[in-house]
Amino acid sequence: MQIRPFELERYFARHEFSAKYLLGSSDPEAMSIADLLAFESGSEDALKKVWLGYTESLGDPALRRDIATLYESVTPEQILLFTGAEEPIFAFMHAVLEPGDHFVVHFPSYQSHYSVAESRNIEVSYWCGDPAHNWTPDLAELPKLIKHNTRAILICTPHNPTGYLFDRESWNRVIEIARQRGLYLFCDEVYRGSEHNVADRLPQMADHYEKGISLNCLSKNCGLAGLRTGWIATKDRQIYNQLATFKDYLTICNCAPGEYLAGIAVRNIDKIFETQRQRLVRHLDLLAAFFARHETRFSWQRPRAGTVTFPAWLGGSALDLCDRLIAETGIMLIPGTFFDMPGDYLRFGYGRANFADVLERFENWLIKAG
Ligand SMILES: Cc1ncc(COP(=O)(O)O)c(C=O)c1O
Incomplete structure (x- = not known):
């Protein structure tokens, strides 16, 4: 297809x-680049020394260590770097989901959340936010969308295009629903950090659910889309390995200067x-x-x-x-x-x-x- x-x-x-x-x-x-370098003294010279050979396919170990500090319990070995957040979405739909699987997607949504799956004959059901209630999806509806062949649920919070943010209780309930049925929970967290009231910031899925996949990048919360730095965090080793293996057919590894600059952003996030x-x-x-x-x-x-x-x-x-x-x-x-x-x-x-x-x-x- x-x-x-x-x-x-x-x-x-x-x-x-x-x-x-x-x-x-x-x-x-x-x-x-000058604005970013200004965060750390000596960084301009260090950038000039960045070696332009291939980088490690899982991501620069130092950058993975820095990124892991953004989580409560995720370790550097559970972080996998990608080029932007778009690449891991594509990789997940190919490496984890199979034709004939069923997948539940928070809607309306960034189109790759469902079109990539649909292109592989993966059946998609839409869990819709209600515009009359500021785009809140109905929690009672979610279990009803799950079928015998459902493999995963995808939510996006904070949400594009609506700005909807789950409250903690609803977010916990989504995890509970996924856990009861053994489903993967792919959480697009690329807008995390842009909560208008910092107290509303949610924890990250990979810290709280053993089959959770947290997706993040520096494009939306930091305004560093040109760095094309994204990653997933997951404690599920099988998913991690499947994604890492699939990445070999996509970008192989990240851009070396991008990884160096991303490290500065993460340390000053x-x-x-x-x-x-x-x-x-x-x-x-x-x-x-x-x-x-x-x-x-x-x-x-x-x-x-x-x-x-x-x-x-x-x-x-x-x-x-x-x-x-x-x-x-x-x-x-x-x-x-x-x-x-x-x-x-x-x-x-x-x-x-x-x-x-x-x-x-x-x-x-x-x-x-x-
Ligand atoms: C919800 C969501 N996820 C992922 C992406 C892709 O991000 P990136 O540009 O870092 O690949 C976007 C970009 O608009 C987005 O809105």
Whole structure:
């Protein structure tokens, strides 16, 4: 079976680098290599000495040690480096799931969470967040979706595109459901660190569930998407080995300068998270005021985490709105269509430094457009 085009990424490929203003991106404000090196003295010289031969396929041992410190009980041997977070999603769907398996996916969702599985004849059921309840999925529904051939559940928290964050009790309940049935639980945690209130931050799946797989990267919580550094953490040795073996057919190993720079980010992650978090909260306040001024145009509830939010657009086709917006103003916003979400939704990203300016431009256009 052929894999479906990744609609969101195709739209980005078309517009991201020609649009004048980005109002729908999930990666927050990035930084330069110089900004990153400024965190540690002597790092500039050290970067120049990075050897450009192949790197270790499991990931640089020093980087794996640094990453393991971000977990409660995961060890460096339980960390496997990948290029971004996209690669381990692809690897999991190929190396762990088999055609004929059934897989439950939190929805709406980043498309690779389900399209890769579907391309392999893996049956997917969708566990849907409820837009009327700020995208909370119904816990009572989850066990009903599980079948005799279910192998795994995937959740994403904090969530793209809705910003939904599980509360601790619901998160525990998902683990309980998976554990009772012996299912793998793949937890996409790439937005972890962007909780608007730090006290809401959840633990990481790999620390709390023996068949849990925590997915993370530096793209969304740190704004370092260009480093292309992602990883999985899992205590399940079999899964770990299957993923490591599959990686040999993908990128083999990570990029050496990227691994060095990723180490600096990981060692300084709390400071980076805090800078991003403060910006997100400031921008979300602007967005809340914007939605209050336009209650007849949007239906919105404030998310508790993440860099993106997913209001309903009450003015007709979200896709038409985005196409007109980019053609007339150069502002790129994302229609919910690209998340396969029925109805008309828009993804706003509010982590970029020029957010206030772009939101104002969007508002002026919206008022003129009627
Ligand atoms: C939920 C989620 N997982 C994974 C990824 C892929 O991340 P990366 O760009 O680091 O490969 C994204 C990117 O948008 C995402 O939103």
